[in-house]
Amino acid sequence: MLKEIEAVIFDLDGSLVDSMWIWPAVDRAYLEKYHLTQPDNFHEGMEGKSYTEVAQYFLDVFPELDCTIEEVKQEWTDMVYEAYTHQVKLKTGAYHFITHLRERGMKFGIATSNARELTEAALEALHVKEYFDSVHTSCEVKSGKPSPDVYLLVAEELEVSPKNCLVFEDVPMGILAGKNAGMRVCAVEDEFSRPQLSKKRELADYYIMDYNDIEKGTYEVL
Template sequence: MNYQAAIFDMDGLLLDTERVCKGVFEEACASLSIPFLEDIYLDIIGRNAQGIEQVIRAGYGSDLDYPVLHEAWRIRYNAVVKHQAIPVKEGVVELLTWLKDHNIPTAVATSTQQDVAKIKLDLAGLSHFFDNLTTGCEVKNGKPDPEIYLLAANRLNINPQQCLAFEDSNNGVLSAVSAKMQTFQIPDLVQPSTEILTLGHTVSDSLSHVLAELKQRKYAA
């Protein structure tokens, strides 16, 4: 494995955010007497704002007042993530520390809008690990398109093929693999689909296991 940088998704990968987001979406639906369609919800994970809207509108149909639902969801979500530190997932700090100790540049490529992403990383105490932050509002085509990963690699001035990418969602994996990055998937709410498993990336239980693998590969080289 030849790599010169590491690029991370944020929600569901660095931070245990997805359960919070799902819970407040359910609350927003209930407040408006709208059914919670779990299969539709799970398909939005990893997408940017535009992609989320497209999936929800298609799944819920033309009768849905999306702006009203989105506002109810946003208010509940921001009330949590803008004021409380989201728990950091297993192995995150250890892996980021190891990469820094080995002078490997790191970046975040998240579909979350920039101001919210900065707050989440600051509250979680992770901001200082990263050399740059690339967010969904900065790209025209969100995940599963590779644009966000290509932009993050460009900002690090590293060839995408020499970047490690870390993702939890299937949409994120498609994005990273399409950018030709060496991709690790650590599933959160959604397990890899049959289609995703054919991509040839590495699936792991946690970032702790990823760190152990990277150490083994490094010292075996």
């Protein structure tokens, strides 16, 4: 998996950190607060979108919301900030994987759909921020995932060709973003995206249950 790889780029939520469990409860609380009823395929419509794009999605789906995009984003951030600083954990084996490869000179980046404030807070709380040479969110590029924009931005900053980058992603739209960037992609097991397992396996180059699979050689080549 790591042959000819010079940089590893992680999606954040569900890929590097175990955090996807936070968001369904936030959605429910937010919808209840404003007396909104979610339509069919509501969550599927958000997959891969940047934090800003998801806020716009809410305003499009629920025109009765009398808020700006920035107000929606800030309210969500306020609702989850404590969880990102005190409850979110690294995925199993991720810390050892990062520190082991850093000793070998590997470069690391983050390419996330989440907000920068939450991303920075989580990395600092988990004491891994120092390992990442480039951190960018999809809000900083033209389009969110499955567009390759955020992955290409991180690769450019790392000064590594896309073909020499390995991406870790947990959902199909994120996997597509990495593939569209010309990178190899490893799908990561996550409870939230388990219903999409067959699609993840169809799109990715590799599959891991956790990061210990890489050192043990028990990852799947797809």
